[in-house]
Amino acid sequence: MNKSIVYLIYFTGYTLLLLFFGKSGFKKTNNIRDFFVAGNSLGLTASIFTFCATWFSAASVQGVTGSLYAYGYSTIFYSIIPWFIGAVLLILLSTKLKEYEILTIPEFFYFRYNSKLMQSLGGIMIVVTYTLYITIQIRGFGIVISELLDINYLFSIVLIYLFIIYTTFGGLFSVSKTHVLNFILVAAGVIIASLIVMNNAGGFAEINKKASLINTRPFPSFPHITEKGGMLDSFANGQMPPLLVFTSFFGWGLGLAANPQYAIRIVSAKNKNTAIKMICYSLTILAVLYFCLLIIGLGGRTLAPNINSIKTVDEVFPYMIDNIIYSPFSGLILIGIVAASISTANSQLLLASSGFTYDLYKNLINANIEEEHLLNFNRVFIFAVGTVSLFLAVNPPESLLFYGGNLWAHFSATFLVPLYGGLFWKKATKEGAIASFAAGLITLIIFTNLNISSSLNPAFPSVIVSAAMFYIISSHFYNIRRI
Numbered sequence: 001m002n003k004s005i006v007y008l009i010y011f012t013g014y015t016l017l018l019l020f021f022g023k024s025g026f027k028k029t030n031n032i033r034d035f036f037v038a039g040n041s042l043g044l045t046a047s048i049f050t051f052c053a054t055w056f057s058a059a060s061v062q063g064v065t066g067s068l069y070a071y072g073y074s075t076i077f078y079s080i081i082p083w084f085i086g087a088v089l090l091i092l093l094s095t096k097l098k099e100y101e102i103l104t105i106p107e108f109f110y111f112r113y114n115s116k117l118m119q120s121l122g123g124i125m126i127v128v129t130y131t132l133y134i135t136i137q138i139r140g141f142g143i144v145i146s147e148l149l150d151i152n153y154l155f156s157i158v159l160i161y162l163f164i165i166y167t168t169f170g171g172l173f174s175v176s177k178t179h180v181l182n183f184i185l186v187a188a189g190v191i192i193a194s195l196i197v198m199n200n201a202g203g204f205a206e207i208n209k210k211a212s213l214i215n216t217r218p219f220p221s222f223p224h225i226t227e228k229g230g231m232l233d234s235f236a237n238g239q240m241p242p243l244l245v246f247t248s249f250f251g252w253g254l255g256l257a258a259n260p261q262y263a264i265r266i267v268s269a270k271n272k273n274t275a276i277k278m279i280c281y282s283l284t285i286l287a288v289l290y291f292c293l294l295i296i297g298l299g300g301r302t303l304a305p306n307i308n309s310i311k312t313v314d315e316v317f318p319y320m321i322d323n324i325i326y327s328p329f330s331g332l333i334l335i336g337i338v339a340a341s342i343s344t345a346n347s348q349l350l351l352a353s354s355g356f357t358y359d360l361y362k363n364l365i366n367a368n369i370e371e372e373h374l375l376n377f378n379r380v381f382i383f384a385v386g387t388v389s390l391f392l393a394v395n396p397p398e399s400l401l402f403y404g405g406n407l408w409a410h411f412s413a414t415f416l417v418p419l420y421g422g423l424f425w426k427k428a429t430k431e432g433a434i435a436s437f438a439a440g441l442i443t444l445i446i447f448t449n450l451n452i453s454s455s456l457n458p459a460f461p462s463v464i465v466s467a468a469m470f471y472i473i474s475s476h477f478y479n480i481r482r483i
Contacts, residue, residue, distance in 0.1 A: 007148045010331035021177045026170040031371050035171030036103045036354050037268040046176050047269045047278040053179035054261055056186055057344035058140025061337050063401030066313030068297025070218040072231030074240040080290050082253030087283055089257035094266045094275040096423040105260040106359040112422040113430040116363055121437055123359025129410050130352040131385050137345035138393035144337045147318040161390045164345040168382050175346050182339035189336020194292035196325045197299035210302035219310045241455050251459035255408025258416035261347050353381045409459030413440035417470045432474025440466030
């Protein structure tokens, strides 16, 4: 059967399943708590699926795999290890955050600091950051669907726009239902692809042996030629500077630890014990999948030391599936990448809508808005944010992984210290939280505009300044109030 027809059958089947799973959440959503956090009722299995599906995005499936193909093992130190360290902090967060009856993470700032301003600042940060980050998922989807159905990129991104709008309209109940479908497809695709690569490349030991000998440019527009041994070097023989790798933890790792899309999974879990188990079990599952991505990226480079027909690292995995390791499972693997994009995009779209409608509009403008009106307002805003992200994706960032790391830096610079400090330090004050948020953001803007992100993640100085201001200002006002 023609390859395009096979892909079309897979895509049609996936579309029908997504429509079926997505509609089920509408019936269970009766109020705004249901819409945002599924009534704080998600059990362990549902929580694991939605946590993993939110985490394993296009930045992982395409960005990590492509970077492993281009840079080798240094990608692990730049992104994967910081992510997992950040996730350990989420376990610490789980021990305290469930004590607060909140619907959004910025609402914690209001309850802890009695500050509508802090809640509003948090809402603004969420809206802006997720609107920009959703473009990653739209770009990832567009690349895959263009390869899958041989259609124009612009038409491809309109498809994901429709998918994420539909699956988000039912709130977290709908999102969590589609996450079960999406993560099963993602995991199946990644595992199958790794087994095919492993078989073709001759095993993991052989992959490492061959990778150590590579000395080609991965694709024509890539700035470096890989030196022998560079694929196995922790810093890719200088292509990934040590300072950049080290400071990536402050963007990727601490950004993940303070990221509302993971913290809200703690809130939506039915109890503290479920939240802690969710993170621990999810990390075990994700570790297996990242090992599979390592095999795909590194092994793919040994099978094809250079690819002349691609322009970015994000195109590597789809190209490999369709050309280098094509098999009867290629359609399923490509659909898995599509599922990864959608499952993260709808989570972020839901959070962006809560940031505007609940943390800004209800908080500052109309505190007495009826729940039915607020639900409809959320759906209108979901449509608006999705539309903005769609237009931004017309001219998307070149690297999903590096772009994502810089965006996550916004949460480490602004959310991290007020969130963890408010939970674990009794002397934390409203003034310290506001100063920390503002100082971290200003520092981040300054260092980002210095264009040093290729050698230093701007989150590094931002977190330091944010923490210093939080401690100094909070201590000052706490002591004043004691007098």
